[in-house]
Amino acid sequence: MTESLPPSRPRIPGAGLAKGLAVTLRTMTRKTVTEQYPDVQPELPPRTRGVIGLFEENCTVCMLCARECPDWCIYIDSHKETVPAAVEGGRERSRNVLDRFAIDFALCMYCGICIEVCPFDALFWSPEFEYAETDIHELTHERDRLREWMWTVPAPPALDPAAEEPKELAAARKAADKLAAAQAAAAEEAVPGEPTPGEPTPGEEGPA
Numbered sequence: 566m567t568e569s570l571p572p573s574r575p576r577i578p579g580a581g582l583a584k585g586l587a588v589t590l591r592t593m594t595r596k597t598v599t600e601q602y603p604d605v606q607p608e609l610p611p612r613t614r615g616v617i618g619l620f621e622e623n624c625t626v627c628m629l630c631a632r633e634c635p636d637w638c639i640y641i642d643s644h645k646e647t648v649p650a651a652v653e654g655g656r657e658r659s660r661n662v663l664d665r666f667a668i669d670f671a672l673c674m675y676c677g678i679c680i681e682v683c684p685f686d687a688l689f690w691s692p693e694f695e696y697a698e699t700d701i702h703e704l705t706h707e708r709d710r711l712r713e714w715m716w717t718v719p720a721p722p723a724l725d726p727a728a729e730e731p732k733e734l735a736a737a738r739k740a741a742d743k744l745a746a747a748q749a750a751a752a753e754e755a756v757p758g759e760p761t762p763g764e765p766t767p768g769e770e771g772p773a
């Protein structure tokens with residue numbers, strides 16, 4: 566069985582041209598979205614994923630970031646160091662010392678997994694993006710360069726005034742209150758005329 570085709574509309578001469586001109590006119594009157602970079606710097610959102618900064622002091626060389634990176638583009642080298650016992654008869658400890666920390670931004674896909682998984686807050690996003698290179702090898706940023714990016718990491722946003730107090734602050738406040746209460750109790754229990762614990766006795770000299 567053959568299906569009958571719908572009747573074709575009569576063609577209006579110049580309709581296509583008028584349609585095209587209407588599109589051109591509409592686009593001409595719209596606000597431009599083109600950024601005039603590099604003459605004008607773009608206004609980027611504060612949490613833009615530009616480059617990764619390393620806060621080396623926080624890094625414990627746990628290797629979690631390197632293991633979780635889907636591109637295997639984080640290179641870490643370290644060695645172990647023995648820390649002598651803090652007290653006589655105590656046990657020596659060993660700690661990891663960072664020798665190399667590098668990220669190959671030619672491979673990085675800016676997924677942010679390394680920053681998310683770092684348990685010690687050693688990695689941060691910086692919105693800086695002007696580090697294009699003519700040599701691909703230069704896109705491997707070594708530890709010193711990663712540290713330099715830390716200066717460009719924006720400060721964290723202010724806390725919502727109605728937000729719950731951060732756990733760390735609450736714990737620190739609790740510990741300070743407990744200590745103050747213990748000191749007040751010790752001062753009350755102290756026999757008049759006798760020094761309270763922690764106070765120097767009369768005639769006793771303080772540290773030089």
Ligand code: SF4
Binds near residue numbers: 636679
């Ligand atoms: S952002 Fe993603 S791809 Fe880039 S180094 Fe981190 S984990 Fe790897």
Ligand code: SF4
Binds near residue numbers: 627685688
């Ligand atoms: S996860 Fe964090 S602490 Fe662990 S090696 Fe990576 S940067 Fe260092």
